[in-house]
Amino acid sequence: MYDELLFKSPYHGTPEYYYNQYLREHQVKQNKGERGRDTERTKTYRAEWALYDTNGYGREFDSIAEVQKYVTKVCNSKTYTKMWMEAYESRKEKDFGAILRGTNVQVSGKAARNGEGNAGLAYVEENRIVLDTHTGMNEYTVLHELAHCVGHPHHGRSFRKTIMKLTSRFMGKDAADALKVEFKARKLPYGEPRKPKTFDQWISAKARMEKIRNV
């Protein structure tokens, strides 16, 4: 993370030490769920339920075989492969097997609790998704699970950036715009991460804050 900005072993209690701390916290905030609890999950789900009301979830599938055909098409697309490669760059140290498994995802129907609980589940480390055959046989649910399989096993910013691209590419602009409205309404970021302040910027922001406090 931010290797070019981090100070190497600063003394405890120095500004450089606190700046390193700021960098770590900044990074965690940019993609909640990537390191630690998946704190934006419920909010993201709410945005998606609202999408169902305003736009629907796209195509409905009649069989798992039909879903598999769709999934294979998505996984072979340039859009998917490119996003998968980008995510791979940041997770290759944690997930050695990813490159061997490749991008191809297998689909099956729920064996247990069909009709209850989640509409879909993603087993990211197995490149496998499982759908509820009552509630999960639609385009948006499939794309949601595929956004996990790209390499984002949470519901943070990078997951939303991915689902946004997949929605726009495979369900169209209107669906993507409707999803944007729901993310924005809940202040859920879905774009590029924000850059951290440089050490100089951080020092002057800190000085300004202290001045305000001392007035």
Ligand SMILES: [Zn+2]
């Ligand atoms: Zn999910």
